[in-house]
Amino acid sequence: MASAKQTKEDANLKGTLIMVMILGVIILVFWFGIYGLFLSR
Amino acid sequence: MHLHKYEKVWLVFGLGSLALFLIIIGFAAFWKGTHPQSHIETIDPQNVEANEAFQPENLGLTEVAEGKYVVNMVASAFNYDFGKEEDGSATKTIRVPKGSTVLFQITSKDVVHGFQVAGTNVNMMVEPGHISRFEAVMKNNGEFTVVCNEYCGIGHHLMFGTVEVY
Structure with a gap:
């Protein structure tokens, strides 16, 4: 938990960004992988 | 409303992916004739x-x-x-x-x-x-x-x- 003093401005969201991007890339790879399978069969 | 700059990055990424998927599905449904059997x-x-x-x-x-x-x-x-x-x-x-x-x-x-x-x-x-x-x-x-x-x-x-x- 961020301390009450910490404002949104200096919240460190770097880890969150990395995690969100990893999940996003996994979703994109699976989506296009499955769509590619659909197109190729 | 103030958004952290990282929040803007993932919002754009998420909404962009959603829009891309919908465009592809719309193209498949309306131009390529993919529909229920x-x-x-x-x-x-x-x-x-x-x-x-x-x-x-x-x-x-x-x-x-x-x-x-x-x-x-x-x-x-x-x-x-x-x-x-x-x-x-x-x-x-x-x-x-x-x-x-x-x-x-x-x-x-x-x-x-x-x-x-x-x-x-x-x-x-x-x-x-x-x-x-x-x-x-x-x-x-x-x-x-x-x-x-x-x-x-x-x-x-x-x-x-x-x-x-x-």
């Missing part, structure tokens, strides 16, 4: 022969034009009726050349069945009272097993056939 076209399941396509002599594979085929089938517990061979025995294998466009038309006389040509995109539910249609281009060579993928009763596992693309 049932067209709300009804048929009397007690009397499927009333429809020309499902009369016994019209079952099975018919070439309607160069490279275009129609396959009429009737599913019932626990069999797919693919018509008859010249010697009078029941057809179990549908043979089509590679690259041909095949329209599969099927209906059920009794309960809900499935019609899946495993390894291809041909996969439909077969409901009594409805006609299911799926047109596919057979792009790949091989022998594909047709399976019933809706549990239809004690002999469910005995419902199968073959589509051979040569």
